[in-house]
Amino acid sequence: MNKVIIMSDSTCDLSQSIIDEYNIKIVPLYVSFNDETYKDRVNITTEKLYDLVDKKGILPKTSAPSAGVFHEFFKPYIDEGYDIVYIGISSKLSSTLQSAYIAASEFEEGRIQIVDSLNLSTGVGLLVLKAAKFASLGDNSATIAEKVKNIVPKIETAFVIDTMDYLYKGGRCSGIANFVGTILKIKPIIHVVDGGMIVGAKPRGRKKAYKLLLDKIYADKDKLDNDFVMVTHSLNYEAAKYLTNEINNNLNIESVYETTAGCVISSHCGKGTIGILYVTK
Numbered sequence: 001m002n003k004v005i006i007m008s009d010s011t012c013d014l015s016q017s018i019i020d021e022y023n024i025k026i027v028p029l030y031v032s033f034n035d036e037t038y039k040d041r042v043n044i045t046t047e048k049l050y051d052l053v054d055k056k057g058i059l060p061k062t063s064a065p066s067a068g069v070f071h072e073f074f075k076p077y078i079d080e081g082y083d084i085v086y087i088g089i090s091s092k093l094s095s096t097l098q099s100a101y102i103a104a105s106e107f108e109e110g111r112i113q114i115v116d117s118l119n120l121s122t123g124v125g126l127l128v129l130k131a132a133k134f135a136s137l138g139d140n141s142a143t144i145a146e147k148v149k150n151i152v153p154k155i156e157t158a159f160v161i162d163t164m165d166y167l168y169k170g171g172r173c174s175g176i177a178n179f180v181g182t183i184l185k186i187k188p189i190i191h192v193v194d195g196g197m198i199v200g201a202k203p204r205g206r207k208k209a210y211k212l213l214l215d216k217i218y219a220d221k222d223k224l225d226n227d228f229v230m231v232t233h234s235l236n237y238e239a240a241k242y243l244t245n246e247i248n249n250n251l252n253i254e255s256v257y258e259t260t261a262g263c264v265i266s267s268h269c270g271k272g273t274i275g276i277l278y279v280t281k
Contacts (some may be wrong), residue, residue, distance in 0.1 A: 002083040002111075004135045004144060007073075009065070009096055010040035011089040012124040013232050015259045022132035027073050029096060030063045031263045040263045046235060049263045050271055062264045064096040070103035078107055083141035087115040087127050087148060092195035113145035116152070118195035121265050122230035122257075122277045123157040129228050130279070154225070154280045157192035158200070158216055160209040162236065162272025189213070190269075210239060213276045214246055221251055225279035229256045233274035234266040240274060247276070 007025040008014075019026060028039040031049065033056055038044035040062075053059060065073075077084055086104070091097040097116055104112035115131075117124040127148050134144045187209035189200040203209045217229070229247055233240045240258045247256050261273065 001140050002081055004139075004141050005077050005082040005084055006128060006131045006135055006144075007084055007086040008124060008128045009088050010262050011094070011096075011120055011264050012087075012128055013121040013259050013261050013265060014125040014128065015257070018125075018129070018257060018259070022129065024128055024132060025073075025077070027065055027070065027096075027100075029065060029094075029264045031060045031267060032063065033058065033060050038263070044263050046260055046263055046266050049266055050235070053267075060263075060267050062267055064094050064099055067099045067102035070100050071106055074103055074107065074112060078111055083110075084112045085115065085131050085135070085141050085144050085148070086112060087117055087124060087131060089120055089124055090118045090192070090195040091116045092118070093120055093197070110142065113141045115145050115148050116195070117155075118152050119155050119157055119192050120197075121157070121159075121261060121275065122232045122259055123155045123192055125232075125259070126155055126228055126230060126277060126279055127151060133227070151279060155192075155277065156216070156220065156280060157275065157277045158213055159190045159232075159269065159273055159275035160206070160213060161188050161190060161269060162206070162274070206239070210243060210274075213243065213274075217247065217276050217278060218250065220278070220280055223280045224251065224253070225281050226251075226253050227255065228279065229253045230259060230277040231256065231274070232259045232261055232277060234261040234269060234271050236272045236274045239272075243274065243276060 010028045028042050031038045086100050088097045117127050131144050131148050185204050186202050188202050190197050191200045231240050231244045244258050
């Protein structure tokens with residue numbers, strides 16, 4: 001049986017320490033400001049992203065790696081005798097997975113397993129960590145992919161959007177909705193459902209919004225998979241510390257990870273966004 005390597009893309013929003021610990025390989029997506037293009041997590045940070053937005057007064061465009069990029073990424077590991085399990089951002093949100101499928105078809109059948117996370121950010125990351133755990137137990141790539149696919153519908157993803165400016169500038173809400181939301185201090189909660197994003201509750205103020213995030217995971221405490229819980233944010237460190245402490249103090253979770261959203265996710269959700277993501281049984 002071949003060795004197995006676990007791969008994902010930069011939208012999985014896992015910290016570098018987690019990536020190193022579990023030997024996960026990351027394919028970067030792209031962030032572009034007009035004629036300037038950067039590789040997410042490679043030569044641009046989330047902090048630099050926001051600096052450029054402020055300086056240029058525009059939001060960046062994001063784009064997927066091509067099939068050729070994926071081929072070049074996969075090939076060295078295939079040549080070294082690895083089988084690959086690649087878990088990518090939802091096919092309903094990005095063309096990244098399509099590129100991965102095309103590249104995988106250029107190698108011997110069965111050497112590369114592709115899993116559609118139907119999720120984003122550490123909703124993908126949770127599946128990646130599960131895959132890494134299965135690989136450490138000695139499962140082959142096909143078994144790992146099948147197990148992960150069974151977990152896909154069990155991922156719970158919810159984010160609080162702190163500012164509606166990015167949704168407005170990105171064409172995801174009207175000027176009137178942005179104005180009203182700002183005046184009323186509405187902090188919409190975004191859920192990932194069936195691979196797409198929907199707006200849930202629209203609480204007024206951060207405290208109410210954070211309470212709703214915590215209430216959601218507490219309501220699921222009897223069916224929580226206690227391996228991993230993610231608190232993922234776009235430079236909202238104070239709130240991340242608060243939510244992490246609350247989860248650790250009230251739930252029995254083996255590892256509660258705080259991670260920072262990368263540039264692709266941050267360019268769509270905006271500074272201050274924060275979410276709690278977890279797996280149910």
